[in-house]
Amino acid sequence: MIEIKGLKKQFGPKEVLKGIDLHIPKGKTTVILGLSGGGKSTIIKHIVGLLKPDSGEIWVDGEEISQANEEQIRKIRKKVGFLFQSGALFDSMNIFENIAFPLREHTNMSEDEIMSRVVERLEMVGLKPSEVLNLYPDELSGGMRKRVGLARTIALNPEIILYDEPTSGLDPITSDLISQMIVQLKERLSVTSVLISHDIKESFKAGDYFAMLYDGKIIETGDAEHFKSTDNPYVRQFLDGKSEGPIHFQEKK
Secondary structure, three states: OEEEEEEEEEEOOEEEEEEEEEEEOOOOEEEEEEOOOOOHHHHHHHHOOOOOOOEEEEEEOOEEOOOOOHHHHHHHHOOEEEEOOOOOOOOOOOHHHHHHHHHHHHOOOOHHHHHHHHHHHHHHOOOOHHHHOOOOHHHOOHHHHHHHHHHHHOOOOOOEEEEEOOOOOOOHHHHHHHHHHHHHHHHHHOOEEEEEEOOHHHHHHHOOEEEEEEOOEEEEEEEHHHHHHOOOHHHHHHHHOOOOOHHHHHHHO
């Protein structure tokens, strides 16, 4: 579904991505693991055209988008749902208006059809529409805001969902709930998902395939069993959560 070849990106003097090669299979959830600030978000921003690569190719559903014009990027974005780390809800709109927003912007649905879709999507993320439709984002808990953000993300029936640290800042129970929803939505909507995270426990619950980003490159890929048994010292140290080891040594150097 998504193929990244030789992706390089530099911000000022800092080379963030140093030649990323990554295959993301259709209908599965691929988790990109890595240290905070290591470039995981930079990768998924390239997939939706929010950033242009310095070099390399990005193929999304058979189209190469690294040099796409704005019209081509808009077409690709209609296929992609993006759940931002904060949920990115509009504070001045209630929950119904937040989820209805992309439907009004990109479809010709009637108000009755919009209401039906909003209710359906809220139920899909485990919220009771009658209890939340008229509330505003600041009246919700962090976990509920994430779920409303997810409902808005899937409002347009995306073929691809990008999750930016979906469990960040959440308690363990709510994190588990979000992970379950990622799995359920993949199965129910047949979507291709890309999840970036440093939450090991929840990543293994939600992911089918895994890629480890370190020092601007993908240094390991595989399924959960492969990652849990790998001898790669950088991956091993990351999964074990130890500060001493090859990653620590490289950073000191």
